[in-house]
Amino acid sequence: MLKTTASRLAAFSAGLALAAGSAAAIGAATATTPPFQDCLKVAAANAGFGTQAMADASHGAPPMIEPVPGSDGLRSQLAGLRLAPLSRTLTAGASTTWRFRIIGCDGNPVRHFDRDNTKLLHLIVVRTDLTGYQHLHPTLGADGTFTIELRTALPGSYRAIAEFVIDGRKYVLGTNLTTPGTVRNIPLPAPALEKSVDGYDVELQRPAQMTAGQESQLTSRITRHGQPINDLEAYLGSYGHLVALHAPEAAYSHVHPISADPGSGAITFNTELSERGTYRLFLQFQTHGRVHTVAFTQAIS
Numbered sequence: 001m002l003k004t005t006a007s008r009l010a011a012f013s014a015g016l017a018l019a020a021g022s023a024a025a026i027g028a029a030t031a032t033t034p035p036f037q038d039c040l041k042v043a044a045a046n047a048g049f050g051t052q053a054m055a056d057a058s059h060g061a062p063p064m065i066e067p068v069p070g071s072d073g074l075r076s077q078l079a080g081l082r083l084a085p086l087s088r089t090l091t092a093g094a095s096t097t098w099r100f101r102i103i104g105c106d107g108n109p110v111r112h113f114d115r116d117n118t119k120l121l122h123l124i125v126v127r128t129d130l131t132g133y134q135h136l137h138p139t140l141g142a143d144g145t146f147t148i149e150l151r152t153a154l155p156g157s158y159r160a161i162a163e164f165v166i167d168g169r170k171y172v173l174g175t176n177l178t179t180p181g182t183v184r185n186i187p188l189p190a191p192a193l194e195k196s197v198d199g200y201d202v203e204l205q206r207p208a209q210m211t212a213g214q215e216s217q218l219t220s221r222i223t224r225h226g227q228p229i230n231d232l233e234a235y236l237g238s239y240g241h242l243v244a245l246h247a248p249e250a251a252y253s254h255v256h257p258i259s260a261d262p263g264s265g266a267i268t269f270n271t272e273l274s275e276r277g278t279y280r281l282f283l284q285f286q287t288h289g290r291v292h293t294v295a296f297t298q299a300i301s
């Protein structure tokens, strides 16, 4: 708990320093991480993870793999794994080929990943003011190098957050990237329960009180011209994907959909957001082969 708080504070003050000026000087500013761990200790600590996923699958529900503790995306190292970027600098308004590896506790790139929601690795890229959200799927090369074309519209400091499964265990690691230039941070939009995107209106239904560390259900209802949509398509194996990022340090929670009614445009998620304060929720859904992304600011007490 103390370690978590310390690393969040470190990430927060790094964010403040960046907000004050150019993003060019970010360098190696990442959340503080515990020293690299011994492989045997890691294996012992991880023993038992993955059994829950198998139990869920045996009851006919989609397998839900709970992340390894500490998978909040604030760390670049966790449980013997390390997110290692080959570069950290992007270009405003242009595409940059970004490469990274997941280094195992033997010091070599991991080359075998389990598919999770149809993909080998899910990459979230977001500016530290939580604008410019992207959800991407890098290509894995035979040598364990992931490659993705990254395009950032605006200068600033970005978090790249990788979510992946190895040997039935899910991990979330993060790192900082920089798009040099003059940074103008955009204030977080006010909390709202209705947002529109690409001609769709999305209403978020939530309990009046959402408490940090307690499970609650969120339902998104999608309408078009005032009518519930009936053409929701599966995207990455489910009807909706919700990512919650805590402001301002972009601590990551992936939220599982628990039910969806594609004929009425309703998707329900089980959330357990661990921190008080403000979250930015990014909902993605697909219609007619196109993915739509809508974001909500929400307060958690």
Ligand SMILES: [Cu+2]
Pocket: 119, 121, 122, 123, 135, 136, 137, 236
């Ligand atoms: Cu993904």
